[in-house]
Amino acid sequence: MAGNRxxxxxxxxxxxxxxxxxxxxxxxxxxxxxxxxxxxxxxxxKAGEFYAVHKERPFYGELVExxxxxxxxxxxxxxxxxxxxxxxxxxxxxxAEAEAGTIRALYATSIGENAVHGSDSDxxxxxxxxxxxxxxxxxG
Ligand code: ADP
Numbered sequence: 001m002a003g004n005r006x007x008x009x010x011x012x013x014x015x016x017x018x019x020x021x022x023x024x025x026x027x028x029x030x031x032x033x034x035x036x037x038x039x040x041x042x043x044x045x046k047a048g049e050f051y052a053v054h055k056e057r058p059f060y061g062e063l064v065e066x067x068x069x070x071x072x073x074x075x076x077x078x079x080x081x082x083x084x085x086x087x088x089x090x091x092x093x094x095x096a097e098a099e100a101g102t103i104r105a106l107y108a109t110s111i112g113e114n115a116v117h118g119s120d121s122d123x124x125x126x127x128x129x130x131x132x133x134x135x136x137x138x139x140g
Contacts, residue, residue: 003122005035005140006082007129008090012070013113015039020073023116026103030089032077036129036138044068050131062112074132078140083125086118 010023027034042050047067054060079085091102095114098105108115119125129138 002081002084003125004078004080004082005122005129006032006077006079006086006125007117007119007132008075008077008086009117010073010075011113011115011117012066012072013109014107014115015071015073017107017109019107019115023103023107024073026106027075027077027089030079030085032079032082032086032089034075035078035140036074036076036133038074038132038137039071040074040132041071042068050128059112066112076129076133076138076140083119083122087120090116090118 008027010020014020014023024034044064047064051060051063051067054063057063077086089103091098091104093104093114094111095104095108096111098108103116104114119128
């Protein structure tokens with residue numbers, strides 16, 4: 001059975017471009033409840049750890065540099081079928097290919113600076129949520 005939580009980050013391009021409020025509103029309107037949230041900045045070590053699965057990819061260095069270049073909003077979201085529904089809400093990795101009306105189509109700059117992260121599985125949603133939040137910071 002699909003889980004009911006996913007993890008997201010509003011990435012440094014979107015925080016810098018003033019899209020935090022619009023993206024949170026979009027998330028709420030799509031039916032997700034925010035059960036944990038923080039405005040923070042990742043060190044390059046933490047960004048490297050978070051994206052360790054992409055270590056061998058050619059864009060890894062660029063990704064780590066970008067994700068530690070400014071503040072992010074990290075949040076845990078709750079909704080039935082959260083992971084899959086949130087991936088639909090954010091759209092394709094490359095904003096040029098993202099469906100109209102999705103968060104990336106509306107707010108992303110490029111395939112690398114693509115406004116938001118969304119977990120790709122229930123297992124990763126749990127790992128990524130635990131990476132950013134203590135149990136006492138989650139209000140489900
Ligand atoms: P998604 O975030 O849609 O799950 P991936 O897991 O494939 O996408 O990639 C993780 C992140 O790495 C992307 O969101 C994006 O910021 C960055 N990225 C992916 N592909 C590229 C690329 N070809 N060039 C630069 N950055 C990329």
